[in-house]
């Protein structure tokens with residue numbers, strides 16, 4: 001269905017039960033998705049010490065690898081390592097993490113992921129404050145002449161996607177809005193129309 005759909009990427013949430021209070025899935029599932037999918041794999045690591053697995057995720061077929069700002073002590077090094085493995089490098093911010101902390105890395109990352117719910121579980125409500133963070137980040141990107149894309153993850157649905165895009169998002173992640181819908185392919189199409 002996803003291969004047929006208008007989705008641009010397949011977003012995979014990897015949870016380790018330590019950085020977030022939930023465990024999702026690991027390497028064998030990603031490998032299988034890679035075999036079945038014709039779309040780029042956008043892998044979002046909600047794990048501690050993500051630098052340990054950069055090479056492994058490349059081998060599993062990730063095209064874009066996003067690590068959490070809060071989980072990366074040496075973020076600049078981790079971002080460089082991801083790019084050295086020929087992947088696009090992203091950094092994710094939890095809802096409480098200010099955008100200002102990205103000023104010194106904004107020209108090095110390919111993508112910034114704004115978490116618009118607390119990571120760990122699907123089906124949560126979009127945190128409205130995220131819209132302000134998206135606009136603030138858009139201004140920072142412009143000011144620094146960065147080419148980083150803004151991705152928004154959590155609680156995205158048909159009702160709020162227009163405001164998210166208007167605030168400056170380039171990419172949105174939709175989980176429940178697609179997979180809890182009766183016709184997931186039509187749900188993707190409807191989100192893409194905005």
Ligand code: ZN
Pocket residue numbers: 011012013044153173
């Ligand atoms: Zn995610």
